[in-house]
Amino acid sequence: MKCFVQFQAARNKIMLLLLPSIIFRRRQNLLILHHLSRSLSFSSTPDSFSHHNLRRQDLDQNTLVLRTLSLYSNDWKLALDFFNWQLHSDSNFHHTTHTYNRIIDILCKFFQFNNAWDLIHQMRKTHLSFPNRTTFRILFNRYASAHLVQEAIIAYNRSQDFNLKDEITFSHLIDALCEYKHVVEAAEICFGKDDVHHLNNTKIYNTILRGWLKLRWWSKCSELWEEMDRRGVEKDLFSYTIYMDIQSKSGKPWKAVRMYKKMNKKGIKLDVVIYNTVINAIGQSEGVDFAVRIFHEMADLGCHPTVETFNVIINLLCQNRRFREAHNLFVEMSKRGYSPNVVTYQSFFAYLEKPMQILKLFDEMIVNGVRPRLDTYVLLMRKFGKLGFLRPVFLVWKKMEQHGPSPDNHTYNALIDALLHKGLIDMAKKYDDEMLAKGLSAKPRVELDAKLMDTVKSISSK
Incomplete structure (x- = not known):
């Protein structure tokens, strides 16, 4: 207990030492923001403008x-x-x-x-x-992500004060709960009472079905799929898309392909979302060449691909280390008027092995106006860290500081892991403290705990 108290006291002292620099940095940032905001302000008076x-x-x-x-x-x-x-x-x-x-x-x-x-x-x-409804959707998502299910339900009830408590807001609540794996509670809300009025709502069933998919509870997926038939719930294309994805991810992609063939025989008109799922399933079960065949087949049937369709094929090609073909398709999609997005580039980042090749593509992505996401930075830093290349990790970190957004706990943890992998404990400790100052949560690390205990002993001896 005494050791723990000393540990906490030392950490607090360290934070006090860091506080002046933190305050200075925040004042600098606010000054930058002031000038940034002024950069788009208008010097003329409102009277000089038309409506x-x-x-x-x-x-x-x-x-x-x-x-x-x-x-x-x-x-x-x-x-x-x-x-x-x-x-x-x-x-x-x-x-x-x-x-x-x-x-x-x-x-x-x-x-x-x-x-x-x-x-x-x-x-x-x-x-x-x-x-508006987006306001409450934000609340539902954040409550659900924090596992505060009751608070999310209370927020839904409070939406009545703003005349927003309706079917759309309810569907947003259920969607948020399922998105963050509170499917049991979502199913109880929808189907656990006698007076429910969602028993034939296809959208609600689709949301719950997708929730069981996220939990990978395959038996629940099958049960709900059969229950939709028993209760006469009409299945739409989204229902079939989700269930084909379930079959593919549960290790049975051939079943997804079989369902696709049955739908084709029945003359059901398939949309591009279904095709994207089928292409991925066939690629996983029968190989990328069969997936490419379906890709051309959908075009022949008049179903135009989307960027996501190209991304599925490119990802399959990269998985199979067929980078030249993936690059050719990358060039082709651009020529056909489909702009590659961050997911397109991340398929290459995930499977390429040469740091200079990856960094060149990363720079090209930014030049082409494709803004990296935080998970893009995490992917790159973790990859370079595992490969043992520290310089590219800092190049990526610098790009993030230049282009934003501000780093979160995942990006900090990726950087700290890379530093510890190279034995740079003092530098890793610096970024760990910076995380703490921002209120971000760092994962426990033996090396940094040992470093902090050395600091405790040093402070206690003074």
């Missing part, structure tokens, strides 16, 4: 505020400081429902639910910022 120009001005500033909030989505205090500063600044800007929703999402991400509700009540003041 159209005023709307355009509001749109530009609204976009700027949203982008700035997104850049600081992993530092809720700084994001809230900026939001409030913009709220009380002397500009003509007024927060909209979109900007409120963005800050509410950031606050809830860090469990600042009370602050979020304060803002929701504040939104009532003008018609520009009145809460």
